[in-house]
Structure formats: C-alpha cells, structure tokens
Amino acid sequence: MQVSPYLFFNGNCQEAFEYYQQLLGSEILAMLPHTGSPAAEQVPADFQEKIMHACMKIGDTMLMASDCPPDFVEKPQGFKVSLAVHDPAEAERIYDGLQEGAEIQMPLQETFWAQRFAMLIDRFGTPWMINCGKPTE
Known part of the structure; x- marks a missing residue:
C-alpha cells in the first residue's frame, strides 16, 4: 500500500x-x-x-x-506536505524557494528536534513543513 x-x-x-x-x-x-x-x-x-x-x-x-x-475550490487545511532533508543548507535553499510570496507560519529555525524546521503556505496555497533532523549518534 x-x-x-x-x-x-x-x-x-x-x-x-x-x-x-x-x-x-x-x-x-x-x-x-x-x-x-x-x-x-x-x-x-x-x-x-x-x-x-x-x-x-x-x-x-x-x-x-x-x-x-x-x-x-477550498482552502487546504488540516495537513501539510512534509519534506524531510538531511542537510541544513538544503533546508535553507528549499525554504528560500517556497517562502517567496508565502504565508510564514514558523520561520526556518533550529528546534530541540531539528537542525532546521519551518512551516509555511506557499504562494500556490500548498501547506509545507520542512524538517532537517538532528544527527543521531
């Protein structure tokens, strides 16, 4: 499935x-x-x-x-398309591309679980999460 x-x-x-x-x-x-x-x-x-x-x-x-x-047409709600990336620079590049004309819900930043994390709704109306987790040891 x-x-x-x-x-x-x-x-x-x-x-x-x-x-x-x-x-x-x-x-x-x-x-x-x-x-x-x-x-x-x-x-x-x-x-x-x-x-x-x-x-x-x-x-x-x-x-x-x-x-x-x-x-x-309905406004998307109740979900986000989640992108998991492994490199903080890649997270920043994708965020920079999606944030143009977007509604930023949480700017790209470090969190306790991630090197980089952000939430936004892009200019096309798609809700996204970008997550670059912290390396596991």
Whole structure:
C-alpha cells in the first residue's frame, strides 16, 4: 500500500508543479490537461487547458494534483506536505524557494528536534513543513 498526497489547485497546477520540479529536483511523471481527454466535454471551454491530473515523484514519494473547478475550490487545511532533508543548507535553499510570496507560519529555525524546521503556505496555497533532523549518534 502507498499513501500519496493529492493537492487541488485554483487553476495554477501546472505552474506550481513546474516550480516544485525545479526547486525540489523532482520528476513530473504526468501532466494531463482536460483537452483531448474523455473529460473534455464535461468542463467549460476556459478550463480545457487546466490540469485534470498531475503526478510528480519526489524521492520515493508521489505527489499528485489537479486543478479544481472554480465552484469547488477550498482552502487546504488540516495537513501539510512534509519534506524531510538531511542537510541544513538544503533546508535553507528549499525554504528560500517556497517562502517567496508565502504565508510564514514558523520561520526556518533550529528546534530541540531539528537542525532546521519551518512551516509555511506557499504562494500556490500548498501547506509545507520542512524538517532537517538532528544527527543521531
């Protein structure tokens, strides 16, 4: 069994996934617009190029997403996409990339459990946690 977060975007799924791909060094496995699919007839003309399904591989995890029809857009709540990194410099680099235009909930800092930890909601509306744990001896 595999558990994968599935994000819903407000019309900017492609932009968000392309940004995450660049920032995280991940691989987009699928980016399917409604155009040319059986679902094309079920969405308005201005939604044809919006993403029906996207899938990205980040490390050993899949992150999936789509654009949510405007009448069904909801603010994500009750979860965060958690990134575990091993290098404080990598945590800082990712934080710098995600914090641009973000709502910072906890700035990147050292905690009793981590060399670096942060929580934010990025400019695309995705809630993130970045955790760089302390080395175990």
